[in-house]
Amino acid sequence: MIRIEALTHVYPGRRRQPSRVAVSDLTLSVPDGTFTILSGPNGSGKSTLFRILCGLSVPSRGRVLIGGHDLLRDPAAARALMGVVFQNPAVDKHLSVTENLSIHGALYGLSGAALRARMDEALAWTDLDGRLSDRVDTLSGGLARQVELAKCLLTRPRLLLLDEPTTGLDPASRRAFLDALGRLRRALGMTVLMTSHIFSEAETVDRVAIMADGQLLAHDTPQALRARLTGDVVVIETDRPDALAARLRGDLGAGVIRHGDDLRVDEVPGGDAVAFLERVLADYRPEVRGITVKQPTLEDVFIHVTAEARAAGRGGVSEIPRGPTSAEEQQESAA
Amino acid sequence: MTLAGKADPRTLTDTARSSGAVPDGPTETIAPGRAGASLAGVSLALARREFIRFIRQPHRLAGSIGQPLIFWLFLGAGLTPSFNAPGMEGMTYLEYFYPGVLMMMILFASVFASITIIEDRDQGFLQGVLVAPVPRLGIVMGKVGGASLVALFQTAILLLAAPFIGLTMGWGGAAMLAVTLVLVSLGFTGLGFLFAWRMKSTSGFHALMMVIMMPMWVLSGAFFPITGVPAWLHAIMLVNPVTHGMTILRAPFYADPGTLLTSAGYLGALAVVVAWVVVCLSLASMRVGRRDRGAAAALS
Structure with a gap:
């Protein structure tokens, strides 16, 4: 449905602002x-x-x-x-709600009886019964999102693109929205591509694509992605991440990733996470505020993959201060 | 680390089977169900939205009619004693200024409409329209057409006052007046659209309105006659398209349609206004059609 071939996008430079590469030679199909989630810091x-x-x-x-x-030659x-x-x-x-839908329908050439039939179809799954003639600004956030999705379904799209559609929704509304989306996708045979930061949303989809620095780092099924991390992940909370990371690396030969203020060991030396945990506690107890052993989730894979890519970009240094957050923070700790 | 190497997306169709995904056919082309709506359909739908929004905001209605009305009554009454333009003996300023106030209402309607472009972008409505398979001119025509509808609605209310100051016209004249009002508001809103399209904030637009759109109205003969002004001002007024809009707006009050349609002065002014409209709308349509472009990237 979507084929992206060697895509590069460079934002033109402005005064006092150099040009910036946002997407770099990206190929994705x-x-x-399928239901694909696109994720990335x-x-x-x-x-x-x-x-x-x-x-x-x-x-x-x-x-x-x-x-x-x-898309470039024949956008319509x-x-x-x-x-x-x-x-x-x-x-x-x-x-x-009705006015919004009918205007959107008109943009796609729908009117009259055809529009009404499509409107019933597009609204059937929603909880908007009885609110159709209410202004959208009187609806709750969850209902307003339903209007947004219903509006798109009106035109029976073959491809649905969603950009972090659950931002600002409470967990229940988010779940309801995603469930509805999943059901509709199967019923209508749509291809769905959704960007998201929330990895619990990604567990049930067909594919997860992970991007960082304008490049595609991984694109696979959630199962296959999880399988990239064999064994358990050890997460260490500490007040002095840099010092402790250096010592863990030096003394224990562990591959340490710094993620925010946490230290993560994705591949435990020797393969026994519990033994490693005991060793860390025995040797560095005063510096450790908390330590966890856990089975890798998609989020762990995401942290691992993005950190590794960053390390490769820096010539093999695996101490990577990054969270899926600010670039400022990275520069700060790099300085 | 146990990462199995960077994923090559081209080989991924093999791993997707477990989830029941169907691999993409390499050359399969899906015919679009409908290629979007017609220009007229899109323009009408968007114009209808403008009008609905307009009548849902009573304060906007009151303000846009009230302000020109107050201007007209107070300035008209106050300036009538000193108004003594050559060739217009016996005309009160209230009467002279009346078509000018119609023009002012159009100006305000256009300014409002242009501001809503910035709001539409800011509030997100515009992005939904931009990704729809619609002719880009339709997006312009919807906004500009909606503004003209609003302007026509407002001026119709003020037109009720015409008989009371001794201005009367037949149906032919009224039709010409309506066409003129629509043309002028297409021109004004088209111009506003051009400026507003890229703007991020409405405050920036206010400045622009005071520097460009307001002077165009002041220097159109709406406020004072073009005759008898200094030569340099006369020249500026002549190149101002609104001046010609003013000419064809004023004409039906004083001459019958038959005379006007054979008058070179009227037809000339009409041609200028039509050209103004066509240029603004074409430029606006081109502007909407232009997408953000990435800078040229060196091949690596």
């Missing part, structure tokens, strides 16, 4: 009918990729095919296949 280029995919930006180089249509044909749910609401909150 999303098969028909802030600034990894996934928002840029998303803008390109929905046709709002033209990349510096490369090609994007949506259902076989070249590609756009007709797509529904896009943005992170920020794209409905007019001054208008009612």
